[in-house]
Amino acid sequence: MGLTLTGTYNTRQLEIVIINSILVVLSVSAVFLRVWARRLQGLRLFIEDYLSIVALALALAVNALLFQSLHAGVGEHVDTLSAATVQEYSLNLYMMQLFWNTCLPVIKLSIVLFYQRIFPVPSMIFACRAVMLFLAAWYVAFQTTAIFQCVPIHHEWQKKTTTGHCIDFVPFVITLAATNLCTDVLLLVLPTREIWKLQIPWPRKIGLSIIFTLGVIVCTISIVRLENLIAISDSDITWSDTYSHLWTAIESSLGVVVSCLPSLMPIVRLVRDRKLRRSGKSFSRPQDGSSSYPSYVRPPYELSKLSNHVTSGGSRTRHRSGSSRSDLIQKAVGDIEIVTEINQQVESASQCGFET
DSSP: OEEETTEEEOHHHHHHHHHHHHHHHHHHHHHHHHHHHHHHTTOOOOHHHHHHHHHHHHHHHHHHHHHHHTTTTTTSOGGGSOHHHHHHHHHHHHHHHHHHHHHHHHHHHHHHHHHHHHOOSHHHHHHHHHHHHHHHHHHHHHHHHHHTSEESGGGGTOTTTSOOEEOOHHHHHHHHHHHHHHHHHHHHHTTHHHHHHSOOOHHHHHHHHHHHTTTHHHHHHHHHHHHHHHTOOGGGHHHHTHHHHHHHHHHHHHHHHHHHGGGGHHHHHHHHHHHHHHTTOOOOOOTTTSOOSOTTTSOOOOBOSSTTEEOOTTOOEEOOSSOSSOEEEEEEETTEEEEEEEOSEEEOOSSOOOOO
């Protein structure tokens, strides 16, 4: 038994208190830093940034429900609980499903919009829109099923006092988790083709791939959560559901964190530049016509659908000196600089918040 601020819990429940508290700090910090990174670049927030804030609110709701579940019998054997406590657990589980079902598609929509913005080529735009349609269909299908899994709805948490019927819960949540894992894998491989088409050195290509495959963390969590869902026993659901409850919160919170990580590179560069200044080294860019501003505030570039220039809304055209045949443009993605050869002209971009 362990003593917490809210009472005396067994080992399983204490694990939930500690891990869930860490998740709250991580998710809130990630979104705060994401917004700060945009400010460092002097950029407005993009649609995906606003979606990350919405996803954070939904993830925090899942965290709050996980905390509340400790007082609804999670981590206790069901035969030791009162009928009222079991009813409270059932309502808690129902609400957590609805928030989790909404949080994950919002996170994924944020990621897809991010991909579409930094890889604005026809094939990627088509793929991203197809994924968005799939996410919308997935959400409507599973959220509708989750809401009406019992008829009447309140029979879900009042089975002993009302008459009604419900779908088989465990197969439903396993199907939901399995299809969610499929979308995780899809988002993981979606940008791979565009990354490996870039004409950049192998070390940079590998580094860039690592940035875009951080979602493997969420895929792993989805697999672990799926395993825990399969292990749920209807005969002692409040005990057997303990870790699937916890992994639900882990998946939603770390989903928010992972979706924010690529956008935090301006902060990494800020820390790096400060270290360089302390060591007496210059953080200026080479004298090749590029900016001498610190790297964390330099304007990024966004590839146009046209192959001969880099574009941005409301920007002005500037010509580089040198060969009239081609120029080298640095398109920043995080702390990795991709050098893309293009023809004739460059427009400074203020609309893209992701650098390489």
